[in-house]
Amino acid sequence: MISLPPTRLKELLLKAGVVDAEAFSTVEEEANRKRQNVIDLLISKGLLNKDYFYVLLADAIGVPRINLGDVKIDEGVMNLIPEDVARQRGVILFGKLPSGVFQAAMEDPTDLETIDFLNLRLHGKIEPYLATDEDLNRGFLLYHERITQDFKKIIEESIKESLHLKVVGDLKQAAEDIPIVAIVDNLLSYAISSRSSDIHFEALDDVILVRFRIDGVLHEIIRMPKQIHPAITARIKILSGLRVDEHTHPQDGRFRYKLGENLIDVRVSIIPTFYGEKVEMRLLNAAQKPISLAEIGMFDDTIKFIKEGIAKTYGMVLVCGPTGSGKTTTLYSIMNILNRPEVNIVTIEDPIEYDMRYVNQTQVNVAAGITFASGLRSILRQDPNIIMVGEIRDTETANISVQSALTGHLVLSSIHTNDAPTAIPRLIDIGVPPFLVSAVVNVICAQRLTRRIHIDCVESYTPDSEMRKSFEREIKGLGVSSETQIPKTFYRGKGCSACNFTGFLGRVGIFEAMEVTEEIRKVITGENLNLDSIRELARKQGMVTMLEDGLRKVQLGITTIEEVFRVIRE
Structure with missing residues (x-):
């Protein structure tokens, strides 16, 4: 949505007689407190009609208002701008005037940088129109419908053609045949356009089941005939540089796939199952850059603990949580803060998920003898200030990491535990003596990813009384009994075409950060390590638990209480 200076916005609404000064100030204060847009809050409270506001806004900035529901969008013109660019820029091309001027519906027609970009891209001129987000979503849905229709049509045609192939003989030849190539390419393209993080090819007794993981949840996409399974798997193996004739042992590989302006790293894992090989493909945007801790969902109180932990020139900073909880993204966000000309940052990762400028990144390669432990030993000879170890999995890696932290290096790493306090006994179980754990760990951050409500x-x-009681029971079951922690008002997504009627779009983290203070160090080195004592001390010293952080985001309308319960149970 276009952003007007608060004074101008207030002047516009007061002049139109929409709200009075007192009501505007009250809502503005609430919006600042909840980190919401003032206009969105006025609309949600029924104090402002959205359509009328856009009429006022169009008049104020001197551009025409367009309702894309009332016009026929010229898809030929629309497709001159790829969907990812259109979404990023908040624009839909919907027509072309006889004079050759392109008509563009924009969320912000005052955005001169986007107008210049479009003029240059189209080798022409555009006429901007003001459109609501709902209008723009109608256009984005056309992209999606076209992709979906094209995808289904091509897949169906390719499957029909592939059924005539003899895939029992030369698998390499079958994998290079056009129908098989088209099926794999279109599944990849569709997955990327659907914001999928993973593609699963699962061999059942009679079909191949294809599922995409979108915003952390698996969705069935298509079922394909079982007889093309060998050729599909062979095609993916060829792309990944794997052995086509190996069917009884797991294989891991990777390749890069280009879709429009996007370059995607595809990590491939293949394992034998009862009904045939299962393929899992992880999709990573090679051009994605690290984002700030606030952007991944951390609030200031949690960020404060993290920044205090990384301000020290030595010690360990640990990020913990299950697989797929966003640990790597958090580590990259931390490295982005630390990435300065005067420091040498070296990493050992499996795999390197994002290319980070001025950071020396090393990839685990077991075949070449590069493991986390051996790579870490080599890194210590590279004069590092900061070391990032992708994951602490074993005793050797843990002990080398601890020794590195003791000898003047800041070590960042991840570990699989459910919450921040549990990382302490986990390190001890791996084989690190308690006195060393106490000496080196600065801060531990635990996290999960919840789906974000589509704004x-x-x-x-x-919620009615029965639902509230259910929430209370759930919270008590998670170890919290205070009723004051349950918000009075909840939020959810109604579902619309832009979010595929799920009510969610994107994900956001919930976090807890525990600073290892002197009091906690004494408990760690005490005669009997008591996890409850560590947790209680951390709470007294200001740690906000993941559940509490999740409930804060529920109260602000960022996610749902059901999502918080779902991910915390993981």
Whole structure:
């Protein structure tokens, strides 16, 4: 949505008689407190009609207002701008005037940088129109419908053609045949356009089941005939540089796939199952850059603990959580803070998920003898200030990491535990003596990823007494009994075309950060390590638990309480 200076926005609404000064100030204060847009809050409270506001806004900035529901969008013109660019820029090309001027619906027609970009890209001129986010989503849905229709049509045609192939003989030849190539390419393209993080090819007794993981949840996409399974698997093996004739042992590989302007790293894992080989493909945007801790969902109180932990020139900073909880993204965000000209940052990762400028990144390669432990030994000869170890999995890696932290290096790493306090006994179980754990660990951050409510279709509701009791029981079961922690008002996404009627779009983290203070160090080195004592001390010293952080985000309308319960149980 276009952003007007608060004074100008207030002047516009007061002049139109929409709200009075007192009501505007009250809502503005609430919006600042909840980190929400003032206009969105006025609309959600029923104080402002959205369509009328856009009429006022169009008049104020001197551009025409467009309702894309009332016009026929010229898809030929629309497709001159790829969907990812259109979404990023908040623009839909919907027509072309006889004079050759392109008509563009924009969320911010005052964005001169985007207008210049479009003029240059189209080798022409555009006429901007003001459109609501719902209008733009109608256009984005056309992209999706076209992709979906094209995908289904091509897949169906390719499957029909592939059924005539003899895939029992030369698998390499079958994997290079056009129908098989088209099936794999279109599944990859569709997955990327759907914001999928993973593709699963699962061999059942009679079909191949294809599922995409979108915003952390698996969705069935298509079922394909079982007889093309060998050729599909062979095609993926060829792309990944794996052995086509190996079917009884697991294999791991990777390749890069280009879709439009996006370059995607595809990590491939293949394992034998009862009904045939299962393929898992992890999709990573090679051009994605690290984002700030605030952007991944951390609030200031948690960021404070992290920044205090990394301000020290030595010690360990640990990020913990299950697989797929966003640990690597958090580590990259931390490295982004530390990435300065005067420091040498070296990493050992499996795999390197994002290319980070001025950071020396090393990839684990077991075949070449590069493991986390051996790579870490080599890194210590590279004069590092900061070392990032992708994951502490074994005793050797743990002990070398601890020794590195003791000898003047800041070590960043991840470890699989459910919460921050549990990372302490986990390190001890791996084989690190308690006195060393106490000496080197600065801060531990635990996290999960919840689906984010789609802001364009969010609605508030008040749960009935039965639902509230259910939430109370759930929270008590997670070890929290205070009723004051349950918000009075909840939010959810109604579902719309832009979020595929799920009510969610994207993900956001919930976190807890525990500073290892002198009091906690004494408990770690005490005669009997008591996890409850560590947790209680951390709470007294200001740690906000993941559940509490999740409930804060529920109260702000960022996620749902059901999502918080779901991910904390992981």
